[in-house]
Amino acid sequence: MITRSLRPALLAAALLATLPAAAQDLLVRGATVHTASAQGTLADTDVLVLRGRIAAIGKNLGAPAGISVVQANGQALTPTLFGGISELGAEEVSGVEATADSRLRLEDQPARPEFDLSLAFNPDSLLLPVARAEGIGFSALAPNPGGSFIAGQGAVIRTQGDSQPLASRQLYLSLGGNVSAQSGQSRAAQWMLLAQMVEEARGNLPASSPHALLSPAGRKALASYLAGNGRTMVRVDRASDIAQLLRWAAREKVRIGIVGGAEAWKQADALAAAKVPVFLETLVNLPASFDQLGARADAAALLAAAGVEVSYVLNGDGAHNARKLRQSAGNAVAQGLPWETAYAGLTSVPARALGVDDELGSIAIGKRADLVLWDGDPLDVAHVARRVWMGGVEQALRSRQTELRDRYQAPAGSQPRAYLQPSAPRY
The missing domain is CATH 3.20.20.140 (Metal-dependent hydrolases)
Known part of the structure; x- marks a missing residue:
């Protein structure tokens, strides 16, 4: 259900008070939301996440004080x-x-x-x-x-x-x-x-x-x-x-x-x-x-x-x-x-x-805020995930593969690239 009110968000927050402290609050503003539900695709729509769960979906949602706000600028937002x-x-x-x-x-x-x-x-x-x-x-x-x-x-x-x-x-x-x-x-x-x-x-x-x-x-x-x-x-x-x-x-x-x-x-x-x-x-x-x-x-x-x-x-x-x-x-x-x-x-x-x-499996109130913001059509392999959240927590888009890529693409110094100290993995 699309709502302009934060009442569903507050209710969801009360129900989800037992979630781990690592879960984050988040507002994704102005996305093309592919809900994968009966709501279908919603243009220029906001998604509010409280304590790692989706709390509200609608236009011009208010952002609670101190919450992280992501400007989607019309890009595709999907569940993971x-x-x-x-x-x-x-x-x-x-x-x-x-x-x-x-x-x-x-x-x-x-x-x-x-x-x-x-x-x-x-x-x-x-x-x-x-x-x-x-x-x-x-x-x-x-x-x-x-x-x-x-x-x-x-x-x-x-x-x-x-x-x-x-x-x-x-x-x-x-x-x-x-x-x-x-x-x-x-x-x-x-x-x-x-x-x-x-x-x-x-x-x-x-x-x-x-x-x-x-x-x-x-x-x-x-x-x-x-x-x-x-x-x-x-x-x-x-x-x-x-x-x-x-x-x-x-x-x-x-x-x-x-x-x-x-x-x-x-x-x-x-x-x-x-x-x-x-x-x-x-x-x-x-x-x-x-x-x-x-x-x-x-x-x-x-x-x-x-x-x-x-x-x-x-x-x-x-x-x-x-x-x-x-x-x-x-x-x-x-x-x-x-x-x-x-x-x-x-x-x-x-x-x-x-x-x-x-x-x-869908973007709906009460479900886990496992979300992806894409730079284009998510079914087109020419486009990639710009940002990924799981339980409202943003994930570093890093892996062993990217660590190796960065290590061996680095300019050669006084020692061969194999001796470069890689940065601490964040995945």
């Missing part, structure tokens, strides 16, 4: 953007196993849905400030399939480096040809094994059975998702696998999301009817596997036209390339997806699908 589904926060160097915690390999009992990657989240990861400086504020930390096509659990993290991920949890599994090695070289066996695991989780197969696939903790974890506590995210590409998945989810009453979805557009109407979001790899427009024979560049536009909520993931090393998700959205616009719909895929859609929309 979604960084995809990746190992961000649980991986430093993908080729060094000691720094990559996202894959579980256990020979004795490979199906371990109780595996929770969020326990390995590192708030000091050097990859977080790289993403944050590009306007990325939240991401889904997800395990990779290792010994089983059921990879385990993940959670939503904020790139500010909070000590703990947010409370929402997701279960991740993969289906199709890419994980056939984990299911007897047959995708049919994936459904056979999954059916038995469901029976175990529901107590229909004794835990003492020599044929049991799940540990007691695994049964409890899977039962929680079968009961609707959290969303089950399924990496799958082939249209026939997606159709089978939709039938299984309806029968078992499981809330699912599609990850990858190269051929999801073929099941667009069914996905829309089931209200299943698709986290699409929009840059996959050629068949890289037999499961992706139907990949096409305008898949996002086709899905959205049918009423499917679309967000994005990256094909490859998403932890190091979260900033490229804006390119995914921009490419989708070039292929027919409306700009506002593409923008929602970086903001409100993933927040809602992952269960954190009460905190993140």
Whole structure:
């Protein structure tokens, strides 16, 4: 709701009195506010932040004494953007196993849905400030399939480096040809094994059975998702696998999301009817596997036209390339997806699908003041984040990458550049 009064701001301040002292007050004046909510885009609008939360949105808002005022001069203001589904926060160097915690390999009992990657989240990861400086504020930390096509659990993290991920949890599994090695070289066996695991989780197969696939903790974890506590995210590409998945989810009453979805557009109407979001790899427009024979560049536009909520993931090393998700959205616009719909895929859609929309994903009163001021169109990679705030606290747009750039661009002195003393990192 647009308001000229500070009454909502004062109410919000009273409700948020318990927030950490580090949270700041802020007034962004005269921005083009892309709210990612039912309010849409608001021209020449102010956003007031009190104690790290959005307190008021409107024109000509009064600024409390001593508050920091930022003149936006019409530039785009957005919530911080979604960084995809990746190992961000649980991986430093993908080729060094000691720094990559996202894959579980256990020979004795490979199906371990109780595996929770969020326990390995590192708030000091050097990859977080790289993403944050590009306007990325939240991401889904997800395990990779290792010994089983059921990879385990993940959670939503904020790139500010909070000590703990947010409370929402997701279960991740993969289906199709890419994980056939984990299911007897047959995708049919994936459904056979999954059916038995469901029976175990529901107590229909004794835990003492020599044929049991799940540990007691695994049964409890899977039962929680079968009961609707959290969303089950399924990496799958082939249209026939997606159709089978939709039938299984309806029968078992499981809330699912599609990850990858190269051929999801073929099941667009069914996905829309089931209200299943698709986290699409929009840059996959050629068949890289037999499961992706139907990949096409305008898949996002086709899905959205049918009423499917679309967000994005990256094909490859998403932890190091979260900033490229804006390119995914921009490419989708070039292929027919409306700009506002593409923008929602970086903001409100993933927040809602992952269960954190009460905190993140839009500019609305009461939500976290995780904000980005851009020098142009946020979906155009030719433009960059000018300023980033998380919880109302301005973030230094610095990272290990910028530190190295500054160090080795510095003029040579009496010693080689390698001996220059870098300034203390502020990220």
